Amino acid sequence: MERTCPLCNGFINDSPPCPTCQGNMENQGRLVDFMGDYIAYLDYEGTKLIDHDPDSLESHTCVHLFYCPECEATNNVSVKEMIR
Numbered sequence: 001m002e003r004t005c006p007l008c009n010g011f012i013n014d015s016p017p018c019p020t021c022q023g024n025m026e027n028q029g030r031l032v033d034f035m036g037d038y039i040a041y042l043d044y045e046g047t048k049l050i051d052h053d054p055d056s057l058e059s060h061t062c063v064h065l066f067y068c069p070e071c072e073a074t075n076n077v078s079v080k081e082m083i084r
């Protein structure tokens, strides 16, 4: 039994509305991958985001980072993984 994130695999292309301007947010990929690249540049408030969803392994969710090009807001969204 294998669990896979539908968003990582392109099965769905959902993006939540921006909480600030209701515009379309862009999927920036998995939060952990994003943080891996940029963690060196983040301050303490930023690094706290890594613990945003400490249960992600147990609950089988994949946390994605979304970015709004309109107002530059970011949003973390937990995507439930599928069993295939």
Ligand SMILES: [Zn+2]
Residues within 6 Å of the ligand: 005, 006, 007, 008, 009, 030, 062, 063, 064, 079
């Ligand atoms: Zn994913």
Ligand SMILES: [Zn+2]
Residues within 6 Å of the ligand: 018, 019, 020, 021, 022, 023, 068, 069, 070, 071, 072, 073
């Ligand atoms: Zn926005």
